[in-house]
Amino acid sequence: MSEVVVPAAWVADRRDEVTLVDVRDAWEFDGIGHVPGAVNVPFDSFRAGEHAVDGETGEAGMLPGGEGFADLMGEAGITDEDHVVAYDDHHGVFAARLLVTAELYGHDPAKLHLLDGDFSAWQRERETTSEATAVDPATYEATDPTAIETPLIDADAVAAAADDPDAVVVDTREDWEYEEGHIPGAVRLDWRELVDDETRGLKSRAEMEEVLEARGITPEKRIVLYCNTARRISHTYTVLRHLGYPDLQFYEGSLTEWEEEGRPLETGS
Structure with missing residues (x-):
């Protein structure tokens, strides 16, 4: 376990x-x-x-x-x-x-x-x-963190991942936030889609894997996570670790930094 x-x-x-x-x-x-x-x-x-x-x-x-x-x-x-x-x-x-x-x-x-x-x-x-x-x-x-190996990556690495068929960039914010603007190529996964509102804990492994697979977020891919200020990706990162995903990357700057640097956004669903 x-x-x-x-x-x-x-x-x-x-x-x-x-x-x-x-x-x-x-x-x-x-x-x-x-x-x-x-x-x-x-x-x-x-x-x-x-x-x-x-x-x-x-x-x-x-x-x-x-x-x-x-x-x-x-x-x-x-x-x-x-x-x-x-x-x-x-x-x-x-x-x-x-x-x-x-x-x-x-x-x-x-x-x-x-x-x-x-x-x-x-x-x-x-x-x-x-x-x-x-x-x-x-x-x-x-x-x-710069002196040890961590899952942290920078904006350039995120941009490269968006064009990499072996990687999936994941936006863990709510639908409306994603539609207003997201990193080009990112898929949407509201972090709460993995949570059971009744138990207040995680959904079953089978339910979570079904949601993740439907978005192409699978263990053989390199998963790159972001949100606005790195809070919500912390939960998704922890859940994916729990599920045994071997290659997780963490964009700490998230959309706040991305926008500050004037990088492009996509809109819509």
Whole structure:
């Protein structure tokens, strides 16, 4: 079984072996409650510029800067050796962004896990608490993404992929956004097409594979992902890793950077 996206039972059986990270706002974590033992790293704290140090605002796209990210994780008692299980209350899209950010800064992806479902799904059947989690500050080592092999690619590589028959450029935004303007040659896959609204987790493997195959997003292809600000592609990237796709690329700059550089857009469906 893939341990990229993990069910609640998997987490419950390993509570002493993993670090649970809740990326909701602090008022939700404290006021509504959280999974027992979880620490809080709010989503806005690891967006570009939100936790920058000495003017460092990120190496690429929406990354927050390695030093700031390391401080943030260390303050929450997380080390780069921990098995991290992240969750939110939005079907995992914000939690996936934390995991991808950690991977891009050198955290072993085999130690990064997304809770299948979200806080609301957990709360339906399992214990929650409003008690503060004791945190011992730790040292988190973040590596410069340009110094290691990562799935990050730049706009030129995306443009080349659009003309490559062995690659598929995937736009993970909503239909109306895609129709207003997308990278030429990109196929549309709203990230939520892989999510079950009732369970708040992923659809079955068979259902997801049917959706992906219909768009030509298959494991033998090189898959290049983008959205607007790299949040939604984080979820799709994590799901495709879970499904065993071997060749995934991540355009961190996404459409925000693409447009800033004056590159061409296609419109329509």
